Amino acid sequence: MGMKVEQVLHMVGGAGESSYATNSRVQEKAIFEAKPMVEEALREVYKTALPESMVVADLGCSSGPNAFHVVLEAIDIVDDQSRRLGRPPPEIMFFLNDLPGNDFNSIFQSLEGYEEKLKEEKRERILPFYVAGVPGSFYGRLFPSRSVHFFHSSFCLMWLSRVPPGVESNTGVPLNKENIYISETSPPAVVESYQEQYQRDFTTFLESRFQELGFGGRMVLSFLGRTSKYAPSGELSQLWGLLAEALNAMVLEGILQREKVDAFNLPFYTPSIEEVKAVIQSVGLFDLDRVHIFKSNWDPFDDSNNDHLYDNFISRKNVAKSIRAVIEPVIARNFGEQILDDLFSRYAKNVARHLLKEKTKYPVFVIALKTKM
Ligand SMILES: C[S@@+](CC[C@H](N)C(=O)[O-])C[C@H]1O[C@@H](n2cnc3c(N)ncnc32)[C@H](O)[C@@H]1O
Incomplete structure (x- = not known):
């Protein structure tokens, strides 16, 4: 999967049983958890400007109720x-951004x-608001200079802009065989390519947002991270x-081709909080106001x-459904x-076996940033 993420990634659309919306x-829990930080940031932005x-933008809004939680908040x-x-x-x-798919x-x-619901709840005063969609990758510019007051992004920044170039050798041989993300058996060069891709992408993200934010502008970003220092033993390495x-297992049974599975890797990376801080510091445009x-x-x-x-x-079943709503389009595109x-259903069984051994959890990082003056 050497192609760019905008050509492959989207959540399962609609509102059906297997959709992202359901x-x-x-x-959703991350949005509620981040709420006090969003509140503080919005109050400050308003007071300053x-x-x-x-102008408020939600980056990677997807579809379903979550996009509206942020708007209503x-x-x-x-x-x-x-x-x-x-x-x-x-x-x-409000600008709601996501990839074109x-x-x-x-x-x-x-x-x-x-x-309608909002009007019923707040008869006397409701702020006039407008909503527009903005298709495109947040790893690049999306808005004119100094045109946005506040950026919010929830559960998105662990997606990279692409599969890191170093997961294949120069001769096109896959280096991360049998893995779809970094794991204990990934060669160190593969782990490094993932880390470098993350640093490049998060740098581009911060630089782009800085251009777009006005005086006193702020952001609250939540995303999956990892608690271990050593990347291959992260929680998401276990999940993937x-x-x-x-x-x-499907290769061994002749259902899938070995070459296809060997060549498949996710454009995804969960950083440690130290890696996050290091990028913010090297970019030098934002102060890290809060970390939760x-x-x-x-x-x-x-x-x-x-x-x-x-x-x-x-x-x-619940885990398999929630992961499927996110990754199904990518899997279908690669394997049919x-x-x-x-x-x-195999995945669900593997999850069950793993959970009996250890109740691994998702570490979620919520960070509040303000532009340096
Ligand atoms: C798990 S969803 C989270 C959606 C929503 N914010 C929420 O909290 O429910 C991640 C979203 O990020 C979007 N995304 C990933 N990479 C992106 C990029 N480079 N630019 C814009 N959106 C991106 C995906 O398309 C997907 O809709």
């Missing part, structure tokens, strides 16, 4: 802050329903390792805060749609 509870019209916060400061209600322009139509179709295992790290269970419906399995049979049910 299977995004892990991501006192805009008559405020921002309306409430800005409304309240403008009252507290005795200002007239500002207007808000995203199901923007389903967002726009549900917009009216949310507007279980999918690689299912693919390899929390852990989320693999099973989206398990809200417990302990190491007990909630129900292995249900959990494996006909393998999907088989692959994800």
